[in-house]
Amino acid sequence: MSTPIEPAAPATASTVTIATVTTEQAATRLGEFTVVDVRSAGEYAGGHLPGAHNVPLERLDEAADALGTAAARGPLLLVCASGNRSAKACARLAGRGTEAATLEGGTSAWASAGHPVERPAGARAPWPMDRQVRLAAGSLVAAGFVAGRFWRPAHWLSGAIGAGLAFSGVTDTCGMAAVLARLPHNRPAGNAVAFEETLARLAA
Numbered sequence: 196m197s198t199p200i201e202p203a204a205p206a207t208a209s210t211v212t213i214a215t216v217t218t219e220q221a222a223t224r225l226g227e228f229t230v231v232d233v234r235s236a237g238e239y240a241g242g243h244l245p246g247a248h249n250v251p252l253e254r255l256d257e258a259a260d261a262l263g264t265a266a267a268r269g270p271l272l273l274v275c276a277s278g279n280r281s282a283k284a285c286a287r288l289a290g291r292g293t294e295a296a297t298l299e300g301g302t303s304a305w306a307s308a309g310h311p312v313e314r315p316a317g318a319r320a321p322w323p324m325d326r327q328v329r330l331a332a333g334s335l336v337a338a339g340f341v342a343g344r345f346w347r348p349a350h351w352l353s354g355a356i357g358a359g360l361a362f363s364g365v366t367d368t369c370g371m372a373a374v375l376a377r378l379p380h381n382r383p384a385g386n387a388v389a390f391e392e393t394l395a396r397l398a399a
Contacts, residue, residue: 213282213285213286213289213296213297214285214294214295214296214297215278215296215297215298215299216228216272216296216297216298216299217299217300218298218299218300218304218305218308218310219308221244221272221298221305222305222308222310225244225245225246227269227270228269228270228271228272229248229265229266229268229269229270229271229272229397230244230246230247230248230272230274231247231248231249231250231262231265231271231272231273231274231284231295231397232244232247232248232249232250232273232274232275232302233250233251233252233255233273233274233275233280233281233284234249234251234252234274234275234276234280234302234323234324235251235324235376236249236251236387237380238276238323238324240314240315240387241314242302242306242312242313242314243274243302243312243313243314244274244298244302244305244310244312244313245311245312245313246313247274247313248393248396248397249387249388249390249393250262250390250393250397251376252275252280252283252284253373253376254390255284255287255288256287257390257394258393258394258397259288259291259293260398261394261395261397261398262288262293262295262397263288263291263292263293264397264398265397265398266288266293266294266295270296271288271293271294271295271296272295272296272297272298273285273288273295273296273297273298274297274298274301274302274305275301275302276301276302276303276323276324276325277300277301277303277304277323277325278297278298278299278300278301278304279301279325280324281297281298281301282297284297285297303323315387324372324375324376325372327372327375328369328371328372328375331371331375332356332359332360332371335352335353335356336352336353336356336357338352339351339352339353339354339355339356340353359371
């Protein structure tokens with residue numbers, strides 16, 4: 196008998212309730228799900244759930260129709276590093292009438308539980324995006340503080356980053372993550388499946 200998907204608390208201030216799946220449930224029922232990893236291509240290449248398709252969060256709207264088709268065939272499981280981005284993706288799809296669940300704890304919890312991950316041979320594992328954002332933001336704030344001791348207008352850099360982080364918290368968005376996702380180490384490797392091919396597989 197299948198283990199039911201357990202509803203979690205709303206992921207946003209909206210009325211959308213996000214369903215969650217534990218790592219144990221996912222491991223038992225993995226063959227039932229269409230698994231979609233919403234991390235950057237570089238993060239995905241560093242290690243993902245077996246059989247997972249890569250649809251970066253910033254390209255979710257482009258994949259909405261294909262994901263809707265996949266969800267109509269069977270349950271859709273969205274995955275990221277910790278569960279935060281996949282919960283956001285579930286909420287956005289719910290707004291389009293597509294049901295999906297998020298993996299509790301994300302790929303980090305999956306790997307920590309000893310479950311297998313797939314990665315291309317020789318692929319590097321970049322830091323999770325939230326860690327990259329913390330490093331970039333902290334470095335810019337520190338740089339603005341130090342530079343401001345020699346050239347006072349440089350303090351505005353620290354202020355701008357602080358305001359950006361506050362805006363990110365209020366709106367639950369992250370422009371810095373969108374910028375970092377375009378850097379070479381976060382982009383697809385040469386042998387990666389093309390995004391268009393991923394959409395075709397989801398819609399097939």
